[in-house]
Amino acid sequence: METKGKKHKTPYTHICVVIWGLFWLYELIMSSTGRGFIVDEIRAMGHRAEEYAAGYRDYNENAISEDEYGTDLFETELDGTGTGAEAGADQDGGNDAAVTGTVSDAETSGGDAYGNPVPEGADAKEYENYVNQDGGMGSGSADAESPEAGSGETDGIIEEEPEEEFVPVPYYFTADESYFDDALFIGDSRMMGLWDYVEFGNATFLCDNGYSIANFQAGRAVRCQNTGSKTTPKEIMADNTFSKVYIMLGTNDCTRRSPDSFREGYAELVDLVRKEEPDAIIFTVANLNMSEKGVQENRSRGFDNEIMGSLNNVVAEFADGESSFFLNFNPLFTDENGYVLGKYTFDGFHVYAAQYQEMGDYIKEHAVAYTTP
Numbered sequence: 001m002e003t004k005g006k007k008h009k010t011p012y013t014h015i016c017v018v019i020w021g022l023f024w025l026y027e028l029i030m031s032s033t034g035r036g037f038i039v040d041e042i043r044a045m046g047h048r049a050e051e052y053a054a055g056y057r058d059y060n061e062n063a064i065s066e067d068e069y070g071t072d073l074f075e076t077e078l079d080g081t082g083t084g085a086e087a088g089a090d091q092d093g094g095n096d097a098a099v100t101g102t103v104s105d106a107e108t109s110g111g112d113a114y115g116n117p118v119p120e121g122a123d124a125k126e127y128e129n130y131v132n133q134d135g136g137m138g139s140g141s142a143d144a145e146s147p148e149a150g151s152g153e154t155d156g157i158i159e160e161e162p163e164e165e166f167v168p169v170p171y172y173f174t175a176d177e178s179y180f181d182d183a184l185f186i187g188d189s190r191m192m193g194l195w196d197y198v199e200f201g202n203a204t205f206l207c208d209n210g211y212s213i214a215n216f217q218a219g220r221a222v223r224c225q226n227t228g229s230k231t232t233p234k235e236i237m238a239d240n241t242f243s244k245v246y247i248m249l250g251t252n253d254c255t256r257r258s259p260d261s262f263r264e265g266y267a268e269l270v271d272l273v274r275k276e277e278p279d280a281i282i283f284t285v286a287n288l289n290m291s292e293k294g295v296q297e298n299r300s301r302g303f304d305n306e307i308m309g310s311l312n313n314v315v316a317e318f319a320d321g322e323s324s325f326f327l328n329f330n331p332l333f334t335d336e337n338g339y340v341l342g343k344y345t346f347d348g349f350h351v352y353a354a355q356y357q358e359m360g361d362y363i364k365e366h367a368v369a370y371t372t373p
Contacts, residue, residue, distance in 0.1 A: 168370035170322060175367030177201035182241065184277075186222075186233055186269075187248035188212065189350065190288055195225045197353045198360030206236055212252035213265035233269065237276035245273050246327075246363070248285035250311040251349070255302030263314045270318050281368050282324040286312040289330050292339040294348015305338050327366055329359050 180203040185191055191207035194200070205225040215222070221230035247269065253262050273282055289305045290298070298304075312328070319326035333340045333355060344351045351359075 166373045168372065170325075170368050170370050172366050173369055174365045176364075179364075179367050180244070183244040183246065184236070184240075184242040185246045185248075187246070187285070188252055190251065191246075191248050192225065193350060193353075193356040194360055194363075197356040198363075200360070200363075204236065204240065204242070206231070206233060210252050211249065213249050213262060213269065214253055214256060216249070216269055217265045234272055234276065237273070242277050242280050244281050244283065244368075245277060246283045246285055247273075247315075248287065250287040250315060251303075251308065253311060254304070254307045257311070259310045259314050262311050263317070266314060266318060270324075282318070283363075283366075284315045284318045284324060284326050286315055286326070286328040286330060288349075288351070289334055289338055289340050291342050291345050291348045292337075293342060294345065295339070297348060309338070325366070325368060327363065329362060332358055332362065 177199055178201050180200040183200065183203040185194065185200070185203060185205045185207060187194075187207040188211045189207075189209045191205065192209070195205040195207065206222055207225060208223045211220075211222050216233065219232060221232055223230050224236065249266075249269075250262065253265075257265070270282065270284075273280060287308055289308055290303060295303065295305055312330075316326045316328075318324060330338070330340075333344050333351065335341055340348075340351070344355050346352065
């Protein structure tokens with residue numbers, strides 16, 4: 001009768017167990033030093049996993065995210081301010097060649113912005129994302145082959161022409177007395193007649209008998225009719241601000257000045273006004289001619305309408321029609337030969353009060369303003 005009991009292991013099994021135990025003992029010892037077989041294998045697997053993860057990150061960094069894509073391309077096209085060309089140019093580094101086709105074309109045709117059909121089963125946005133990547137179907141090489149490549153234009157980009165700078169245009173108008181509140185009148189006895197007979201608001205009159213360009217150059221003080229005190233044009237402009245300056249000088253220069261020397265002195269006065277009152281409008285006013293009788297009686301002293309005319313031509317030179325203007329009363333009072341009519345003057349030089357009032361009306365009718373935007 002065969003006795004039943006535990007089945008004994010064969011020597012072969014014992015040997016395997018011993019070898020397996022020794023292997024694990026060896027691995028345990030080697031693992032403590034970091035050189036075990038299993039440890040090395042696990043470490044190698046970790047390296048491979050890191051390499052795979054790094055490759056995946058690189059791929060995602062080169063791709064356009066869905067949010068970024070939706071902002072740069074689809075939303076631009078939907079609001080009507082751009083096309084697929086703009087997105088393509090931004091994504092591949094700003095190629096100069098124009099991209100044909102728009103996102104709206106892709107949506108209506110079932111393809112991408114370049115007319116390529118979306119593969120069956122593929123997501124339209126992801127496919128569009130792919131073809132617009134560097135090296136994809138929307139790369140610079142494809143742009144270079146487009147019919148419009150090198151045209152120097154970019155679809156959807158509208159270059160606005162720079163706005164022309166507004167330049168105010170001066171014009172004459174009839175002003176009331178308040179226009180002259182910040183005006184300065186510089187002149188001789190003819191200017192004094194305007195002070196005596198015409199209302200110019202709170203205008204300042206710096207004028208006196210016999211005042212001339214020669215006196216100005218010599219630094220002679222002249223009476224301010226408003227205050228009665230004497231001062232110079234430089235001093236009164238340094239102490240006040242004027243937006244209009246009227247100059248009527250030259251009659252008293254006839255006897256001592258050539259047109260060239262008169263021009264030099266007149267230029268000094270205009271330059272002074274420009275320096276002291278840079279924003280002021282300058283009115284250079286012609287000297288009033290003399291009557292025929294006045295010329296005959298005073299020609300020996302050097303007064304003559306011909307000389308007066310040459311000086312008035314110099315005065316006119318300083319009017320540029322932009323910030324300085326020439327005013328001439330003579331046509332109001334002279335005959336065909338340029339003489340002031342005898343009925344208008346009592347001494348051949350100066351006119352009556354009514355004529356000064358006409359001169360004042362002329363000045364008011366030739367006030368200057370500028371167009372505004």
